[in-house]
Amino acid sequence: MTTTYGPLSIWAVIVAGGVATFAIRLSFIHLFGRIDEVPPWIQRALVYVPAAVFAALVAPDFAPAAATIEAVVRPEVVGGLAAVLAAWYTEDVLWTVGAGMAGLHLARFLL
Amino acid sequence: MDSRLPPDLRDGVRDTLPLLLGIVPFALVAGVAGVEAGLTPLQTVGLSVVVFAGASQLAAIDLLGRDAALVTVVLTVVVINLRMVMYSASIAPYFRRLSARVRAGCAYVLTDQAYALALARYTSDRDRDSDTRRPYYYLGVALTLWIVWQAGTVVGVVFGAAVPDDWRLGFAVPLVFLALLVPAVSDAPSLAAAVVAAVVATVGAGLPFNAGLIAGALVGVVAGVGADRVGVGRDGGDGGGGGDPDPAEGHR
Numbered sequence: 001m002t003t004t005y006g007p008l009s010i011w012a013v014i015v016a017g018g019v020a021t022f023a024i025r026l027s028f029i030h031l032f033g034r035i036d037e038v039p040p041w042i043q044r045a046l047v048y049v050p051a052a053v054f055a056a057l058v059a060p061d062f063a064p065a066a067a068t069i070e071a072v073v074r075p076e077v078v079g080g081l082a083a084v085l086a087a088w089y090t091e092d093v094l095w096t097v098g099a100g101m102a103g104l105h106l107a108r109f110l111l
Numbered sequence: 112m113d114s115r116l117p118p119d120l121r122d123g124v125r126d127t128l129p130l131l132l133g134i135v136p137f138a139l140v141a142g143v144a145g146v147e148a149g150l151t152p153l154q155t156v157g158l159s160v161v162v163f164a165g166a167s168q169l170a171a172i173d174l175l176g177r178d179a180a181l182v183t184v185v186l187t188v189v190v191i192n193l194r195m196v197m198y199s200a201s202i203a204p205y206f207r208r209l210s211a212r213v214r215a216g217c218a219y220v221l222t223d224q225a226y227a228l229a230l231a232r233y234t235s236d237r238d239r240d241s242d243t244r245r246p247y248y249y250l251g252v253a254l255t256l257w258i259v260w261q262a263g264t265v266v267g268v269v270f271g272a273a274v275p276d277d278w279r280l281g282f283a284v285p286l287v288f289l290a291l292l293v294p295a296v297s298d299a300p301s302l303a304a305a306v307v308a309a310v311v312a313t314v315g316a317g318l319p320f321n322a323g324l325i326a327g328a329l330v331g332v333v334a335g336v337g338a339d340r341v342g343v344g345r346d347g348g349d350g351g352g353g354g355d356p357d358p359a360e361g362h363r
Contacts (some may be wrong), residue, residue, distance in 0.1 A: 001176045001280065002149030010154050014182055017171060017188035018161030024192050026159040026218035032207050038200045044339065045332050047192055050307040051301040051332025053191055054292035056324050057170055059309035060316040062126045070126035076282065081250045087293035096290035097283050104282055 018060060079104030123228070123251020131259055137165050138260050140283045142267020143274075144169060147281040148176030150184035152268045159264040163257065164222070166291055167191040173360050179322040190328055198226035205233050206246060206357045217246055299344025305333030323343050 004008070028035065038046075062080045064071040081105030087096040138159070145155025150172065158168050167188040168270040174184045198221055206214050274280055296305050308331025315323025338344075 002147075003175045004149075004178055005155070005175060005181070006230055007151070009181055010150060010175065011157070013171060013175065013184050013188075014158050015204050016153065016185045017158075017167065018163075020185065020189045021162050021164055021167065021192045021195070021201065023218055024189070024195045025221040026215060027196055028203045029206050029214050029218045029221075030202035030211075032248065033277075038201070039198055042334055043197065045169075045252060046197060046331045048301055048304040048329070048335025049190065049193060050291065050337075051294040051305040052335060053187070053328045054166075054288045054295060056308040056312035056327030056331060057187075057306035058285045059290045059294060059327070060323070063313040063316070075287075079282060082230045082283065083289045084293060087290045091290075091294050092285060093290045096293075097136060097140065097286045100286035100289065101312050104279060105266070 073111070075104050075107035078107035078111075117245075118245040118249035119245070120332075121250040122232075123248040124255045126228055126232075126253040129222070129253045130228075130256075134224075134256060134259055134261050137287065138263025139267040139270065140287050141165060141168050141260075142269075143262075143271030143280045144172045144176075144267075144284045146268055147272040148172045150175065153271070155268050156261070156264050159261055162188065163260065163261070164188075164192050164195075164218070166288075169284050169287055173319065174324075177321075181325075183321040183325060186325060187328075190325075194223075195221060195226075198216040198223070200331070202226055202230060202233075202249075205229070205249075208244065209275075213246070214337070217249065217253070220250070221255050222253065222256055224256060225249060225253035300335045303338040303343065305330040307331045307334035307356035 007100030014053045028038070053088035058080075062077055064074075064077075079100045080103075085093075090096065141159060142155055145158065150158070155172075158171065162168050162171070170187050170191055171184050174187060197203060199218065200211050202221070206217055209217070229246075229252060230250050271280060292305065310327075310328040311330045312323045315326050315348030317323070318326075
């Protein structure tokens with residue numbers, strides 16, 4: 001899965017994403033004294049952003065293409081399950097990625 | 112370490128060292144995933160320098176590799192990094208005496224860990240009376256993370272280019288998202304947010320502009336807030352207010 005975008009498009013994304021991220025970081029540091037508080041409703045919403053965004057990002061990667069055993073039991077799914085278990089027990093990026101890659105390749109070898 | 116450096120700066124660097132175990136593999140994946148997705152080494156390192164926010168970089172790489180709409184890529188980066196609004200608001204009082212230029216520099220290197228460590232230090236008893244202190248401790252943490260992040264990205268780029276495709280290193284990207292997702296699902300409302308987001312994103316996977324991803328994230332957040340309002344899975348209830356998100360989220 002490699003991108004077909006040209007360098008101009010990719011740099012545009014990098015710059016736009018970077019400027020927007022910098023603006024987010026600078027927001028209240030710059031505005032301090034004029035606006036000091038994030039409105040409570042925004043705070044409440046922000047709490048659930050990580051859970052929602054990361055779930056939305058990974059779910060299509062692991063969703064089965066069809067309701068058959070072959071479609072469900074894929075090496076990627078085995079690796080994903082191994083990673084979830086590792087994340088649950090260790091909450092550590094290194095262990096999670098290691099377990100997921102090991103699960104993927106083990107399943108590719110066996111299936 | 113040069114003893115002429117401000118002691119606060121040295122403290123910051125020292126307190127950051129244990130965190131690097133989690134940062135280094137993350138940075139390596141950011142480098143590897145970039146070249147796997149077809150970005151040039153320069154673009155991959157440029158992403159790390161310009162955006163400097165791991166989870167959002169991986170999301171951008173993932174989406175670019177799938178040829179998602181450019182607007183969706185930028186929007187996803189923004190949504191993932193929105194949490195930093197809270198850090199910015201929370202740490203702003205400690206930076207208020209600094210010049211605009213130094214404040215901007217401090218803002219650029221603001222990350223989950225730099226915020227968490229600096230705020231713990233600034234609110235500790237030792238520093239209670241001096242919220243005007245120079246930001247040496249913060250910069251010790253933030254700059255250490257910045258240097259390690261860039262170096263890790265470069266090493267990841269070199270490594271990723273040298274490893275055969277059959278190793279499937281690109282699979283590390285969804286795995287890192289899982290590593291961030293699992294700790295983020297800590298209670299019933301956040302579980303509701305994740306499940307609803309996953310379902311909407313999967314159902315909408317074929318939509319143009321990757322609208323399924325954006326819709327999933329938005330509907331998921333609404334579901335989380337709604338579940339929180341209704342008090343799903345809560346016995347006491349904390350009266351709302353949101354509470355602080357785990358500062359270690361999103362970058363560990």
